[in-house]
Amino acid sequence: MSNPDSPTWNYKVSYVDPLRTENTHLKSGQTLLTDAPTDNHGLGEAFSPTDLLSTSLAACVMTIMGIHVHGKDYDLLGIDTQVQKTMAANPRRVAAIVMELDVRVSAQATDQDLKVLERVARACPVAQSLHPDVKQDLTFRFVRA
Numbered sequence: 470m471s472n473p474d475s476p477t478w479n480y481k482v483s484y485v486d487p488l489r490t491e492n493t494h495l496k497s498g499q500t501l502l503t504d505a506p507t508d509n510h511g512l513g514e515a516f517s518p519t520d521l522l523s524t525s526l527a528a529c530v531m532t533i534m535g536i537h538v539h540g541k542d543y544d545l546l547g548i549d550t551q552v553q554k555t556m557a558a559n560p561r562r563v564a565a566i567v568m569e570l571d572v573r574v575s576a577q578a579t580d581q582d583l584k585v586l587e588r589v590a591r592a593c594p595v596a597q598s599l600h601p602d603v604k605q606d607l608t609f610r611f612v613r614a
Contacts, residue, residue, distance in 0.1 A: 488512070509561075523554040523566045526605065529595035530570070537589045543578035546614055565604035576613045583611045 481493040488505035489512070503518050505511025516524065527550045538545040550570045557564035570590075574583070587609050596605060 489515070490518075519554060519556065519563050522563055522599075523552050526566055526593075526595045526599070527552050527568055527570075529593040530568070530590045530607070533593040534572070534586055534590050537586060538574075541582065543582060544575040546573040546575060548572050563603055565606065566599075567606045569608045570610065572609060572611045573614050574611060578611070578613055583609075 478495060481495060483491045483493075485491045488510060490503045491500055492503065493500045502515040503521065504513055504515040506517045506519075507513035509517075511517065531548045531550065534548065535545055548570055550568055553567040554563055555565040555567070556562070572586075574586075578586075590609070591605075591607060599605065
């Protein structure tokens with residue numbers, strides 16, 4: 470029997486190669502690898518941990534948008550996002566994340582709907598979790614279809 474005071478684990482992370490990790494989502498069993506980037510002694514054959522941080526912001530923004538439009542009078546038809554991460558030195562860290570989001574919505578979406586949708590997206594949990602020194606530069610381009 471497990472200890473009732475022990476945490477319920479969500480993920481398992483294993484160091485499996487020089488500068489590589491295997492990350493397992495315990496509920497689904499899905500895994501992903503990370504590699505150190507080539508500019509930091511790695512192979513660069515997979516996302517780096519800071520790549521995941523940057524793409525997590527994009528995934529969170531898009532997920533929150535999908536949640537927000539559920540039950541609205543318009544539909545979210547799709548989002549394609551480009552992400553650029555800028556690193557800083559001393560200390561080495563993510564300095565900026567730039568995203569361009571091409572958002573397709575149904576014709577019923579009003580200008581006010583899109584303003585609210587953008588505001589909700591910018592307040593996603595990952596955005597709120599990043600240190601204020603990490604510049605978040607998000608550009609939304611809405612297209613009604």
